[in-house]
Amino acid sequence: MAAVARFATVVALHAKWIDMTTSRAKAAAEQIAEQALGAPAEALEWEPITPTELGELLWQLEDVFRPYFRIISACPYLPKSERAADDAALNLADAPRPETLFMLAAPTLRVLFERHRQMLTVAGLNSATGSESIMRMPVNAEPHLRLQIAIAFWLCEMTLPMPVSDQSQIEPPPDPRGSSSIRH
DSSP: OHHHHHHHHHHHHHHHHHHHSOHHHHHHHHHHHHHHHTSOGGGSOEEEEOHHHHHHHHHTHHHHHGGGHHHHHHSOOOGGGHHHHHHHHHHHHHOOSGGGGTTSOHHHHHHHHHHHHHHHHHHHHHHHTTOSOSEEEETTOOHHHHHHHHHHHHHTTOOOSSOOOOOTTOOOOOOTTSSOOOOO
């Protein structure tokens, strides 16, 4: 019964998140779209994407974090690293590659990874409950651009909807293709 209540709380939190998404995160996501598509955000046509589509986009970040799983699993979540993680999220949105994370301090990397994993959970829970839309994307945006927008929108200044999870036992998820799934 507690799991059902927690599930309902997480799904309800998503509805509040769209309104709670910070102006910095929204502005960063719009700026990425504007630069890539050569038009102001207001002039672009936007379409809703499903939680499943968002989860598929963000799942690509597993390959970005994969080289750092040992560091992440050894580091506790430190709230004082959240501001640095905001900047790291925007850098990651600009260049979603493992190399982008190379110089990050372990606590910053841990905060960014926690946000990523919780957002995957929120997307999955919203998909399971039949939510039809979780955010909007420019029509005809390429998958790589959609990933960049999603990173900026959701991982910058993200308020965690759930308690921080223990990452000491994490394992990299298997890559069914045997190589990076990041699409360029």
